[in-house]
Amino acid sequence: MKKLLKAAVSGAMLLLIAGVLTACGKTEIDVMEGLELSYDGVDGYGTASIADSYVWEDAAMEAAGFDEDKMTDDNIGDMFKGMAAIEEAVSYEVYPNENLSNGDEVTVKATVDNESVEEYKIQFTGSEKKFIVEGLQELEEIDIFDGLTVEFEGFAPYVTATVNKQNVRSDISVSYSLDKQENLTVGDTVTVMAEYDEDILLQKGYIVKESTKEFTVDACDRYVTQMSEIPAEIIEKMNKQFEDAMRAHVASSWSDEEGLKSIEYIGNYLLTPKEGIDTNEKNICYGIYKITAVNAENAEENITYYSYCRFRNIVILKDGTCSVDLTDYKVPEGSAFSQKIYSGEIFWVGNYYYMGYEELDSLFNNCVTKNIEQYEYESTVKE
Numbered sequence: 001m002k003k004l005l006k007a008a009v010s011g012a013m014l015l016l017i018a019g020v021l022t023a024c025g026k027t028e029i030d031v032m033e034g035l036e037l038s039y040d041g042v043d044g045y046g047t048a049s050i051a052d053s054y055v056w057e058d059a060a061m062e063a064a065g066f067d068e069d070k071m072t073d074d075n076i077g078d079m080f081k082g083m084a085a086i087e088e089a090v091s092y093e094v095y096p097n098e099n100l101s102n103g104d105e106v107t108v109k110a111t112v113d114n115e116s117v118e119e120y121k122i123q124f125t126g127s128e129k130k131f132i133v134e135g136l137q138e139l140e141e142i143d144i145f146d147g148l149t150v151e152f153e154g155f156a157p158y159v160t161a162t163v164n165k166q167n168v169r170s171d172i173s174v175s176y177s178l179d180k181q182e183n184l185t186v187g188d189t190v191t192v193m194a195e196y197d198e199d200i201l202l203q204k205g206y207i208v209k210e211s212t213k214e215f216t217v218d219a220c221d222r223y224v225t226q227m228s229e230i231p232a233e234i235i236e237k238m239n240k241q242f243e244d245a246m247r248a249h250v251a252s253s254w255s256d257e258e259g260l261k262s263i264e265y266i267g268n269y270l271l272t273p274k275e276g277i278d279t280n281e282k283n284i285c286y287g288i289y290k291i292t293a294v295n296a297e298n299a300e301e302n303i304t305y306y307s308y309c310r311f312r313n314i315v316i317l318k319d320g321t322c323s324v325d326l327t328d329y330k331v332p333e334g335s336a337f338s339q340k341i342y343s344g345e346i347f348w349v350g351n352y353y354y355m356g357y358e359e360l361d362s363l364f365n366n367c368v369t370k371n372i373e374q375y376e377y378e379s380t381v382k383e
Contacts, residue, residue: 025121027063031056031090031110032126039100039135042205046100046136050092050108056124060086064120082120089113090124104133139207144174144194150215155282155315156222157185161215163192172201183278188217223282224314224322227270227380230285234314234322238287239265241326242309246291249331249355261292261302267381269308269368277374281312285324286367288360288381296352303349306363307332307356332356 034055037048061067064086066079093109100106108131112124147167152159160182168174179191194211201208224230243263271284287309295301310330315323332355334344339351345366346353357363360383368377 159184271375297350
């Protein structure tokens with residue numbers, strides 16, 4: 001029971017609610033008289049409920065003769081039973097009662113059971129009443145990505161993305177996630193997805209502007225993926241590094257440098273990892289050279305063969321500058337004890353061996369073909 005045994009209301013209130021006696025000697029109780037609605041929430045998402053479902057109760061109890069001053073041990077049971085019957089004889093339905101906006105019309109419908117209270121000489125009246133919604137808080141549209149940034153680190157196409165929400169407002173609870181976080185390159189987009197409790201935000205008067213936002217990988221350092229990205233001056237520096245290394249080798253192997261007739265640069269092989277494959281060497285660039293040297297067994301004759309100079313992890317910096325570590329290079333290596341006992345990248349002409357390859361195909365097989373499972377390649381070699 002909601003309000004059993006409330007103090008008697010004033011005579012004026014009783015007259016207002018109870019009205020007059022009917023022809024049958026019953027007191028009419030208007031269950032809509034004095035009824036009010038309360039509104040909670042925000043505009044567009046408000047709810048309505050009856051502020052007090054028992055505004056008529058005091059008048060009904062008074063008309064039925066239920067008075068706490070007349071309550072005795074002998075009648076207390078019957079009196080409570082009658083009070084419960086009166087309260088249960090009236091019910092209300094509010095519709096619509098959710099997703100309400102200021103200015104909406106809401107109807108309250110009453111259902112009464114007069115038969116159950118007939119013996120108490122009262123009759124309930126009033127079937128429905130309309131109300132206009134008011135006082136709901138206006139919604140504030142908020143950008144839950146305001147202050148949020150996505151930080152990109154590393155070299156493309158292996159950039160990683162992380163969400164930085166340090167500057168996001170702290171009065172709302174939102175969690176963020178990325179649809180992609182790694183193996184990104186310049187121009188790729190990542191989507192930040194926000195998760196939040198919409199009901200909690202609505203209670204605070206907020207509505208979310210958007211729940212996802214895209215960010216683009218902007219300028220960053222990146223690994224070279226095409227030979228055209230390596231400028232001519234870098235190629236010249238790599239060629240110079242090979243020539244210096246080659247002449248140093250000749251000087252240490254032969255009596256003088258006259259044995260080395262010419263070094264002809266004929267192009268490059270560029271290896272880049274296949275999609276989905278992560279390797280320590282993000283690119284490998286082979287400078288390919290045709291060598292003409294004196295035949296060590298016959299100074300009147302020359303021989304030609306092929307060699308390479310390998311560089312790796314060449315990058316294009318944010319400012320567009322190409323960068324390569326010229327000290328991190330490799331040229332053919334090998335050693336021999338005899339024509340039957342030797343190792344490395346050497347070949348024999350008579351009783352003498354040379355560092356490199358007699359045929360260009362052999363060099364290609366060693367530098368490119370053996371890596372083809374993990375790498376794509378581009379060739380600018382012209383021969």
